[in-house]
Amino acid sequence: MLCFTREHEWISVTDDEEGTVGITDYAQKQLGDVVFVELPEVGSRLLQGAQAAVVESVKAASEVYAPASGEVIAVNTALAEDPARVNTDAMGAGWFFKIRLDDPGELAGLLSEGDYREHVEALH
Amino acid sequence: MATFSGNRGLQMEQPLIFEQGSPDRTAVDLPDVPAVGDRLGGLKRQQPVGLPGLSEPEVVRHYTRLSQKNYCIDSGLYPLGSCTMKHNPRLNEKLARLPGIGDLHPLQPVSTAQGALMIIDACARWLMALTGMPAVAMSPGAGAHGEFVGMAAIRAAHEDRGDARRRVLVPESAHGTNPATAVACGYAVEPIPANRRGRVDIGRLRAALAPDVAAIMVTNPNTCGLFETDILDIAAAAHDVGAYFYCDGANFNAIVGRVRPGDLGVDAMHINLHKTFSTPHGGGGPGSGPVVLSAALAPYAPVPYVVNEGDGLSLVEYAAASDGKPCGRIKGFHGQFGMFVRALAYMMSMGSDGLKQAATDAVINANYVMARLKDVMTPSFDGPCMHEALFDDRFLKGSEITTLDFAKALIDEGYHPMTVYFPLIVPGAMLIEPTETESRQSLDRFIDVMRALAARAVAGDAERFRNAPRFTPRRRLDETSAARHPVLRWRTPAVDRAAE
Amino acid sequence: MRYLPLNDSDRRAMLAAIGVADADALFQDVPAGVLDRPIALPAHQDELSVERAFQRLAALNLAPSSVPCFLGGGLYRHHVPAAVDHLIQRGEFLTAYTPYQPELAQGTLHALFEFQTQVAMLTGMEIANASMYDGATATAEAAMMATRIAKRRRIVVSGGLHPHYGDVVATYARFHGLAVERLAGDWQGIEDAAAAVDGATACVIVQNPDVFGRIHDLTPLAETCHACGILLIAVVTEAVSLGLLRSPGEMGADIVAGEGQSLGNATSFGGPTVGLLAARETFVRQMPGRLAGATRDVDGRRGFVLTLSTREQHIRRDKATSNICTNSGLCALAFSIHVSLLGEAGMRRLAELNHARAVMAAQRLAEIPGVAVCNETFFNEFTVALPCPAAPVVEHMAAAGVLGGVPLSRLFPEDPLMTPLLLVAVTETATDEDIDRLVATLSAALQA
Secondary structure, eight states, X not given: OEEEOTTSEEEEEOTTSEEEEXXXXXXXXXXXXXXEEEOOOTTOEEOTTSEEEEEEESSOEEEEEOSSOEEEEXXXXXXXXXXXXXXXXXXXXXXXEEEEESOGGXXXXXXXXXXXXXXXXXTO | OOOSSSOBTTBXXXXXXXXXXXXXXXXXXOOOOOOOOOOSTTOBOOSXXXXXXXXXXXXXXXXXXXXXXXXXXXXXXXXXXXXXOOOXXXXXXXXXXXXXXXXXXXXXXXXXXXXXXHHHHHHHHHHHHHHTOSEEEOOOSSHHHHHHHHHHHHHHHHHHTTXXXXXXXXETTXXXXXXXXXXXXXXXXXXXXXXXXXXXXXXXXXXXXXTTEEEEEEESSOTTSOOOTTHHHHHHHHHHTTOEEEEEGGGXXXXXXXXOGGGGTOSEEEOOTTTTTOOOOTTTOOOOOOEEEOTTTGGXXXXXXXXXXXXXXXXXXXXXXXXSOOOOBOSSTTSOHHHHXXXXXXXXXXXXXXXXXXXXXXXXXXXXXXXXXXXXXXXXSOSOOSSOEEEESGGXXXXXXXXXXXXXXXXXXXXXXXXXXXXXXXXXXXXXXXXXXXXXXXXXXXXXXXXXHHHHHHTTOHHHHHTOOOSSSSOSBOHXXXXXXOOOSOOOHHHHHHHO | OTTOOOOHHHHHXXXXXXXXXXXXXXXXXXXXXXTTOOOOOOBOOOHHHHHXXXXXXXXXXXXXXXXXXXXXXXXXXXXXXXXXXXXXXXXXXXXXXXXXXXXXXHHHHHHHHHHHHHHHHHHTOSEEOSOBSOHHHHHHHHHHHHHHHXXXXXXXXXXXXXXXXXXXXXXHHHHHTOEEEEOOOOTTSOOOGGGXXXXXXXXXXXXXXXXXXXXXXXXXXXXXXXXXXXXXEEEESOGGGGGTBOOTXXXXXXXXXXXXXXXXXXXXXXXXXXXXXXXXGGGGGGOOSOOEEEEEBTTSOEEEEEXXXXXXXXXXXXXXXXXXXXXXXXXXXXXXXXXXXXXXXXXXXXXHHHHHHHHHHHHHHHTSTTOEEOOSSXXXXXXXXXXXXXXXXXXXXXXXXXXXXXXXXXXXXXXXXXXXXXXXXXXXXXXXXXXXXXXXXXXHHHHO
């Protein structure tokens, strides 16, 4: 299941309640060339809506918020060497971290792909 | 077309100093070292530092050639809004180097440095008189450091009353140092939006003010180059909830000699001596940021400070020796003394009449630029400005030319660009501060160039702008790769290869 | 008025173009009654009058360049080659702004990149930034940086650290809500800083040579710190010492903070000077201050830019590593030019010369009855114990035309043990005759 936040994060959740988190293609375009991603520590606990990561371009730094609460079980270490993956494949190889969800019910408050597309279009 | 050498006329390619010379060469002849035993306890350096060796003519040529790759206020109009690039008088440099001034040691007996303490004291008195404030802390190293001291004094004053406050209100148009400073002093920052006239939205400010607000930090004139028309009401509203009014004095040069911040209800304000009072920017410093304080905050000023004890001036260097409640020490020794010398020489040269005229001329110059560009560019706000003319990028709409492109094209015309993309509340901001240093003829030439560029942009010559600058020693630099793979020092080629 | 190009006819024409009757109309937003209140300050003066006024003020001071001078305690009087001051006064360096437009500032950026490299080399660290305000603030910023890296909130400060530096660390820490443990002024050299660390400690700050002039092998302390996840911050106040001593990096320091005034810069009654900050490369994103980096332009040529700016306040605002904006650019340039002039051989020789002069002076002072040199080891500064309070002796010597040292009571006013101690710095500027006069005036002062 793929969900979105109004702050331009996405979360892709598997049947066993693991979520992969990244920023949307719209967000990476707004940022420009990504030069650095600060990731959470594996094992740390995140609350929905709390700051989880920071993504930086040359001239801007943006916080990335946890779309759902849970424990961080993996981070995309490849971004340290190659942050450009966020630009080239934001929804795939440019993922940030994976969490084990505390409460899949939290996802109900997020946007569907269609709702997110409408949200982005309304910004213009 | 490339040349054989890489040089182009007077533009010289220059390698890094580490790529020149040989380790046995030196530009400093020193006497023989007397043969006495060492007292180093076996901790002598075993490895070479790795420095190159060059003769004096080689070093002089190296730095002379580097200097020729810089733009500076000596060579041209430098319209960086908010940075105040005004003329740096050479008298100031001469005086800062006089024997008995430049060579003074901060720990020589104060009885042998009375003239130095008189310079600090005189500089302080000028700053207090010009701001209409009863106290000043002279030791901050630069503007942001002065902000830190002002906010530290505010926090100390609240804490002294057992009044723990948590929030500081900062307009969205503020310099980045303001929120960074508030956080450095342990406060949470709450942004306040601007209204449609580019001023603090006083309604929103009032709504955010509450007894847990420690201070508001307001720049006046603000970063849009506008005087805060509601400034007296803003100060009163802050004081009504027991908050202090911190004023960012970066733009004091627009009103110096004409408006005293003390008359506006300000409790603390730093003064950038390298902006308003003509000390040189030096490619990024040193600065000096004395902070004037209201009577309520004066007891919390940091050490050291100068006092007059009847039989001469002396220094209070430690909190224990103070009869106030200092917020601590924030810098080694006694502040940026060399900058006090330069600023005092400038203030004495200008006098109260000259400073007033300088502020007036800075405002006339900015309004002249505004008046002569407003039909071809898009001013962000109506009405007269103070010392800066602010435009946004609406006039570039549809041209595929960005504010950055426009700035880079100005470089090819022989001008340093204006401040771009600041303040953040204006899209594609271009903030022009000509200062009082420019003559009318100089402004007319600049305005002609700006008009020509604006016309060319609107006509759709995007290529010219995107490829600019073309005539500088280096063209646009790849900042993305610089940040993705930082190379922050030179290493020997062998080490570099090993790293790859 | 010599700094103002507009004349009245310019102003009239410009106001007409603006469309206002007079300049006061441009100040219409200033609240009524606030504009042009009288300010009781003198009117403008000609250049000669201002120069005379400063000459009179200068004459009230005892100029260290005119007398034998043995003052140190954090800033040192060295000979600065004439080329340094000539080059930094070139308008292209002196009157340029921070290099935010790199195409117009390759000179400054190239020089900063070289400065960063020189500082990294001298301190034995991987990277260095483009300078801080001074040594004391660099040390405080290093401590804040260490607490972010270690994610702990306690700072241990050695008693060998310059008290001004310790005070600045304490001030910064207080407002960041951090705990500081300051060890007592360690004039006997018996401190065990490792014993003061615990599981909450982020960093230990030690100075080398310490404020009393002693040289320390930091290796054992570094090992203890690293075993506990603690960062070792080494502070250097006499940059010339780096030419002769094992570097802090070689001894295991994680961050080096320092004062660079000794190279290229005058003492200037305490400022402006240049703060040095160097560290391991992995810490770069927690480092405050500007950084110049190498890159390529669109034509593929090497060039330089300010980089990693997202750490800084102008982008990160309330999330920045520090609020620092302005640094010590021109003082850093002076440092760098002096180091370039010295080169490897000159740097070594200057340091050796300082040490040899200091050894000679220490031997002579130790011969004075009642005077004892406290240090086993030193570079160019050492502590002597007098048979009486040092401060009046220093006054007595100054009256005789010798700046004989810093009484340690000036730096440690609350520690009575410091009262008889005198800190003596001897650089390459001290001649044999100067040392003779130091010995003679000290002897005379002790007998008075």
